[in-house]
Amino acid sequence: MQLISLTPYDLATAALLVLLLAFFSWRLRIGIEQSLLVAAVRTVIQLSLLGLVLQHIFNQTSLALIGIMTLIMLTVAGYEVMARQSHRFKGWWSMGIGTSSMFLSSFSITLLCLLTIIQVEPWYTPQYLIPLLGMMLGNTMNGIAIALNTLTRMASEQKGAIEAQLMLGHSWQEAILPLRREALKSGLIPIINSMTTAGIVSLPGMMTGQILAGSAPGEAARYQILIMFLIAAGTGLGSLTAVWLGSAHLFDDRERLRIDRLS
């Protein structure tokens, strides 16, 4: 099977649908047309650029260049996590928590996958590393952003109940435990849901892409299963790290609740 090339006209047809949606949003005063259009334009620019950059990177295997590319991806993901918080931590923590937990989870799991599962030579072969890492970062970013948002929102809402426990001589770990649980659950539910319906309701994006590009469906399914598991592990590990770091930073050395560390 030959991959059918997409022309700019094909993309313009799809873009019309987005414009139509924006038009409805404007007519019905939903007020989301501006962010929708900005996001759509960003998608075009970013993905086209990525196509160009990847073309260049795939033609060589310079570890330094690939390293820079991954760091840029991580930084942008860290910024996104911060931008999605309604009560964000003040100072470096706002970006630091998301970035460090994504680094820990996405990078280590991608590395593990490249070294022990796919076993590509060399392990930093960009055709494997960049898409894998991108998929990991994209998904852990969502999980971490949701989990952190749940944690900080609940901490602000339940300040009184948390402090009531501290006043009675409960430790900060006891007082924050229900919030940690809720935050982790909220971060993990999306990936659990998508694993539950994968293949029955939804055909995941990567598998669809592989099939469209001419891979055998069985091969595509195996890659998709691998990716799903890695995403679940990465999201779990990342959310766990972020929630633990975040909840510890909500208290100080005298176990006082420090809501003032949130903006």
Place this chain on the structure above:
Amino acid sequence: MLAIHNLSTQCLNQVSFDVQAGECVCIHGKSGSGKTLLLRAIADLDQNTGEIHLNGQSRAHFTPVDWRKQVTYLPAESHWWQDEVGSHFTSDSIDYSALALPEDIHQWQVSRLSTGEKQRLSLLRALDHQPKVLLMDETTANLDDENALRVEQHIKNKLEQGLTVIWVSHNQAQRQRMADTSWQIDQGKLIRES
């Protein structure tokens, strides 16, 4: 017994005083004068500087958990983190009737409680782990006279057993009934009353 020396926060200015075991100190002052912040600082719930000693031992030597078990702050508004009343208590032998609460109230849902019931229950909850010092913040504000007197009697019994109380109260008659020592707080400073 409780010795407070140069306790300062953003709103408190070098507050110092001593309280003896079994003593009841009453504090009053205008809204925003720092009464609640003083009690919270003693319980180490807000950032503060200064020295506090409990029976000669510095607060710095206590873990925060141990300190708050012995020096317990009882806020004006009570908060609950479980559905059932009884889950908030550690001991099973709470004498609910002392504050005219029904004996089966530990099985009640918190959502069913009135403000006054919550306030009385939160007092019992704070006394549940037998603190040495109780920091009371307008504890009878939402109670009718009869129940307010019951709370006072309950505290009097505890004072006789050696509990130390610092009580922030707007109610002058209540202060006269309860106080061994009375202080006024004004712009973060304590002024002793005769």
